[in-house]
Amino acid sequence: MMFSTKAEYGVRVMVELARRAGESADGAGHVVPLAEIAEHDGMPLAYLEHLVARLRKAGLIDSRRGSRGGYMLARPAEQITAAEIVEALEGSIAPIECISQSPDGAIVCSRESDPGHICPTKLLWTKVRFAIVGALQGTTLADLVPSPVTA
Amino acid sequence: MMFSTKAEYGVRVMVELARRAGESADGAGHVVPLAEIAEHDGMPLAYLEHLVARLRKAGLIDSRRGSRGGYMLARPAEQITAAEIVEALEGSIAPIECISQSPDGAIVCSRESDPGHICPTKLLWTKVRFAIVGALQGTTLADLVPSPVTA
DNA sequence: TGATAACCTAGCTGTCAGGTAGGTATTCAG
DNA sequence: CTGAATACCTACCTGACAGCTAGGTTATCA
Numbered sequence: 001m002m003f004s005t006k007a008e009y010g011v012r013v014m015v016e017l018a019r020r021a022g023e024s025a026d027g028a029g030h031v032v033p034l035a036e037i038a039e040h041d042g043m044p045l046a047y048l049e050h051l052v053a054r055l056r057k058a059g060l061i062d063s064r065r066g067s068r069g070g071y072m073l074a075r076p077a078e079q080i081t082a083a084e085i086v087e088a089l090e091g092s093i094a095p096i097e098c099i100s101q102s103p104d105g106a107i108v109c110s111r112e113s114d115p116g117h118i119c120p121t122k123l124l125w126t127k128v129r130f131a132i133v134g135a136l137q138g139t140t141l142a143d144l145v146p147s148p149v150t151a
Numbered sequence: 152m153m154f155s156t157k158a159e160y161g162v163r164v165m166v167e168l169a170r171r172a173g174e175s176a177d178g179a180g181h182v183v184p185l186a187e188i189a190e191h192d193g194m195p196l197a198y199l200e201h202l203v204a205r206l207r208k209a210g211l212i213d214s215r216r217g218s219r220g221g222y223m224l225a226r227p228a229e230q231i232t233a234a235e236i237v238e239a240l241e242g243s244i245a246p247i248e249c250i251s252q253s254p255d256g257a258i259v260c261s262r263e264s265d266p267g268h269i270c271p272t273k274l275l276w277t278k279v280r281f282a283i284v285g286a287l288q289g290t291t292l293a294d295l296v297p298s299p300v301t302a
Numbered sequence: 303t304g305a306t307a308a309c310c311t312a313g314c315t316g317t318c319a320g321g322t323a324g325g326t327a328t329t330c331a332g
Numbered sequence: 333c334t335g336a337a338t339a340c341c342t343a344c345c346t347g348a349c350a351g352c353t354a355g356g357t358t359a360t361c362a
Contacts, residue, residue: 132246308360314352321346
């Protein structure tokens with residue numbers, strides 16, 4: 001299996017935030033308590049709190065504490081990609097353990113630690129990774145909101 | 152993370168079988184004992200046996216028992232895709248638990264069990280699945296063999 | 303001042319990847 | 333015919349971790 005429910009729940013939360021932001025007259029500043037989203041989608045609130053914390057640290061959402069507090073998107077839905085959400089929750093995207101992306105952007109295979117010893121399967125996993133990242137980067141929150149903003 | 156070492160090891164075994172088949176003068180019938188591959192790639196033999204059993208049941212490799220026995224590709228390397236290998240080992244390819252492919256080929260989201268209740272994130276996971284499957288189906292064993300058959 | 307809700311830390315529990323162990327069946331070499 | 337090689341089968345073990353719960357503390361509003 002691939003992405004855990006972290007990614008699933010996280011994207012759902014983000015979509016819900018985007019949907020509610022679109023509902024309100026002024027798109028900005030629509031604060032939604034997490035409990036509402038948890039109930040709406042049938043997800044465990046206490047667990048969502050963990051995920052939302054990561055989304056906040058990644059700068060994807062803002063929060064307001066206290067009574068009438070809650071969460072809101074940090075940016076317009078069109079400017080938030082699924083890749084950012086998934087990466088914030090699951091960590092760096094890699095199709096398989098031995099493949100990762102080094103700081104300079106290159107794809108690295110841990111089986112190639114011996115110099116000169118190339119990994120014949122690296123090409124495959126690199127292609128798969130590229131395909132996944134492409135699909136995630138090519139999808140924004142706005143693409144996923146049920147009733148698109150009629151603006 | 153996404154694919155387990157099952158997929159990784161399995162692909163490596165298949166690549167090794169393809170490589171050895173290409174080495175021998177007559178491409179067909181080159182039987183390789185599993186222990187040789189295990190040692191060559193530094194993978195645990197006993198564990199590989201489990202994976203290889205799946206590959207055989209999926210019809211991707213043939214086996215010969217007894218002394219001087221071993222495994223060989225059931226088809227030419229150009230006709231075996233990475234998708235087949237991964238699917239044989241990991242089961243049906245799905246980026247996330249709630250998404251699966253029904254027998255008739257349609258993509259199904261388990262969260263949509265209530266009719267009329269659509270899942271806003273289904274589009275995303277469908278795209279990701281499509282991208283993964285495309286990358287896997289677009290790669291054959293022949294693409295992965297280190298020194299291509301000079302024929 | 304009390305209710306609301308974000309935020310934090312700790313822990314629990316079942317599942318499963320990853321691997322081991324030990325056997326049986328089959329085939330070849332000599 | 334015998335022994336070595338190798339596929340094939342079933343059962344089991346073990347640590348890690350996803351997924352979730354619990355119980356607090358802090359900030360904000362009515």
